[in-house]
Amino acid sequence: LAKTTQPISMDSYEGQEVNITCSHNNIATNDYITWYQQFPSQGPRFIIQGYKTKVTNEVASLFIPADRKSSTLSLPRVSLSDTAVYYCLVGDSNYQLIWGAGTKLIIKP
Amino acid sequence: KAGVTQTPRYLIKTRGQQVTLSCSPISGHRSVSWYQQTPGQGLQFLFEYFSETQRNKGNFPGRFSGRQFSNSRSEMNVSTLELGDSALYLCASSLAFKNTEAFFGQGTRLTVV
Numbered sequence: 001l002a003k004t005t006q007p008i009s010m011d012s013y014e015g016q017e018v019n020i021t022c023s024h025n026n027i028a029t030n031d032y033i034t035w036y037q038q039f040p041s042q043g044p045r046f047i048i049q050g051y052k053t054k055v056t057n058e059v060a061s062l063f064i065p066a067d068r069k070s071s072t073l074s075l076p077r078v079s080l081s082d083t084a085v086y087y088c089l090v091g092d093s094n095y096q097l098i099w100g101a102g103t104k105l106i107i108k109p
Numbered sequence: 110k111a112g113v114t115q116t117p118r119y120l121i122k123t124r125g126q127q128v129t130l131s132c133s134p135i136s137g138h139r140s141v142s143w144y145q146q147t148p149g150q151g152l153q154f155l156f157e158y159f160s161e162t163q164r165n166k167g168n169f170p171g172r173f174s175g176r177q178f179s180n181s182r183s184e185m186n187v188s189t190l191e192l193g194d195s196a197l198y199l200c201a202s203s204l205a206f207k208n209t210e211a212f213f214g215q216g217t218r219l220t221v222v
Contacts, residue, residue: 043213
C-alpha cells in the first residue's frame with residue numbers, strides 16, 4: 001500500500017518561492033502525481049499533475065525525480081492569498097488513490 | 110459552466126438515523142467520487158462511480174453506500190449514523206474513471222448529535 005508524507009505546516013513571506021515536498025513510496029508506476037489546494041470551507045482545487053521530471057503551469061511547477069519516490073510543488077512569488085492547505089495525491093498498485101495529510105501553508109506579509 | 114453542486118450544505122442528524130447526500134457533477138463529467146474529510150483523518154476516499162457503476166471503493170463500513178443515475182448525478186447514503194460520522198463530505202467530478210484532475214464541490218457538513 002502506498003504511503004505519503006508531507007510536512008504538517010510551513011511558513012513563508014510574500015514574494016518568496018515556496019517548495020513543498022511529498023514523499024511517497026509504493027506508488028503505481030503509470031499514475032500521475034497530483035497536487036491540490038484547499039481553502040477553509042471549500043473543496044480542494046486542482047493545481048498541477050505530472051508523471052516525471054518537471055511540469056509547469058501558470059500557477060506552479062512540479063518536480064518529480066526519476067525514482068518517483070517524492071514530488072515537490074513549487075509556488076513562485078507567493079502572496080497572502082496562497083495561504084491554504086496543500087495536498088499531494090498518488091495512486092498505488094492496488095488502484096487506490098492515496099491523499100497526503102496536507103501541508104498548511106501560512107504566508108506572512 | 111456550472112461547477113459541482115452538493116446539497117444540502119449543512120445537515121444535523123441524530124445517532125441511529127440515516128442520511129442521503131446529493132451531488133450534481135459538472136455537465137459532461139461521468140465520474141463522481143465521494144470523500145469524507147475530518148480534522149483528524151484528513152481526506153478519506155469513499156467510492157467512485159462511473160457510468161452508474163461503482164468502480165472503486167475505500168475502506169469504509171457497509172453503512173456507507175452510494176449510487177449514480179443515468180444523468181451522472183450521484184447520491185451517497187449513510188445508515189445508522191454514529192457520532193464519528195460527523196464530517197465534511199465532498200463530492201468530486203471528472204471526465205473519466207480514476208482521473209486525478211477532479212473538480213470538487215463545496216461539500217456537505219454533516220453533524221451527528
